[in-house]
Amino acid sequence: MSSVRVRLGTLSKDLASFCKVFSFFIVFSCKYSIFTIFTPLKEVRLKFVIYIDDHIEDMDLNQALTQVSAQRREKALRFHHEAGRRQSVAAYRLLQRALEEEYGITEPQELVFGEHGKPTLKAHPDIHFSLSHCRMAVACAVSDRPVGIDIESIRSYKEELAAYVLNEADLQEVKQAERPDVEFIKRWTQKEAFLKLTGQGISNAMKDLDMSGTWNHTEVCLENDYVWTVCYYE
Numbered sequence: 235m236s237s238v239r240v241r242l243g244t245l246s247k248d249l250a251s252f253c254k255v256f257s258f259f260i261v262f263s264c265k266y267s268i269f270t271i272f273t274p275l276k277e278v279r280l281k282f283v284i285y286i287d288d289h290i291e292d293m294d295l296n297q298a299l300t301q302v303s304a305q306r307r308e309k310a311l312r313f314h315h316e317a318g319r320r321q322s323v324a325a326y327r328l329l330q331r332a333l334e335e336e337y338g339i340t341e342p343q344e345l346v347f348g349e350h351g352k353p354t355l356k357a358h359p360d361i362h363f364s365l366s367h368c369r370m371a372v373a374c375a376v377s378d379r380p381v382g383i384d385i386e387s388i389r390s391y392k393e394e395l396a397a398y399v400l401n402e403a404d405l406q407e408v409k410q411a412e413r414p415d416v417e418f419i420k421r422w423t424q425k426e427a428f429l430k431l432t433g434q435g436i437s438n439a440m441k442d443l444d445m446s447g448t449w450n451h452t453e454v455c456l457e458n459d460y461v462w463t464v465c466y467y468e
Contacts, residue, residue, distance in 0.1 A: 282377030288458045290324040298323045303342035321367040328374040350435035382431030384423040385462040391415040399440040419461045427465035
C-alpha cells in the first residue's frame with residue numbers, strides 16, 4: 235500500500251498548529267490515515283501512532299474473521315448484526331497492523347481487561363493502545379505510554395443528553411455553537427478519550443471530570459460524519 239507524506243500547509247489550521255508544537259507528521263494512504271507523534275516529555279522522547287480506517291465497508295468480513303485472534307473472533311460473532319461484527323473486527327485488524335508496523339509483532343494478540351474494561355496486550359503489557367469504533371470508522375492508537383482514543387459519528391443534537399454529561403458552561407457553549415451537534419460530539423469524545431486513557435468507567439461524574447494533567451487533540455471529519463479525540467498524559 236503506497237502512502238505519501240502531507241506538508242503541514244495542507245493540514246487544517248488547528249492540526250497544523252498542533253504538529254508544529256509536537257513535531258507531528260501525518261501520512262495518508264488510500265485507505266488509512268496514520269498520524270505519528272514524537273513529543274518530548276520530561277526530556278524523554280515518546281511516540282504514539284494513530285491509525286484511522288473510514289472505509290470499513292470495504293473489508294472482507296469473512297476473511298478478516300480468520301485473521302484475528304480466537305478471542306476477538308468470538309467477541310465479534312456475539313454481535314447479532316453485521317455492522318457490530320464489522321466494527322469489532324476492523325478495530326482489531328487496525329491494532330494488528332499497528333503492532334506489525336511499529337513493533338514487528340505479527341501474531342494475533344490476546345487481550346486482558348482491567349476492572350472497567352481497559353484492554354492491554356497479555357504478552358506485551360509495555361505496549362499501550364486504545365481502540366474505538368463508530369458507524370463510519372474505527373480508530374487505534376499505540377504508544378510507549380498510556381493513551382486513549384475515541385471516535386464517534388456525528389448525530390442529531392439532543393439537549394437532554396448534553397445536559398447530562400456537560401457542565402453548565404460547556405452546555406451553553408455547545409448551544410451557541412454554529413453546529414451544536416458537532417460541538418457536542420467533540421466534547422463527548424474528549425471525555426471518552428480521557429476515560430479510556432485513565433481506565434475509568436463511564437459514571438454519573440461525566441459532567442465534572444477533572445482532566446487536569448492531560449492534553450487532548452480533536453479532529454472533525456465532516457466528509458464522513460465523525461469526530462475523533464486522542465488523550466495523553468502531559
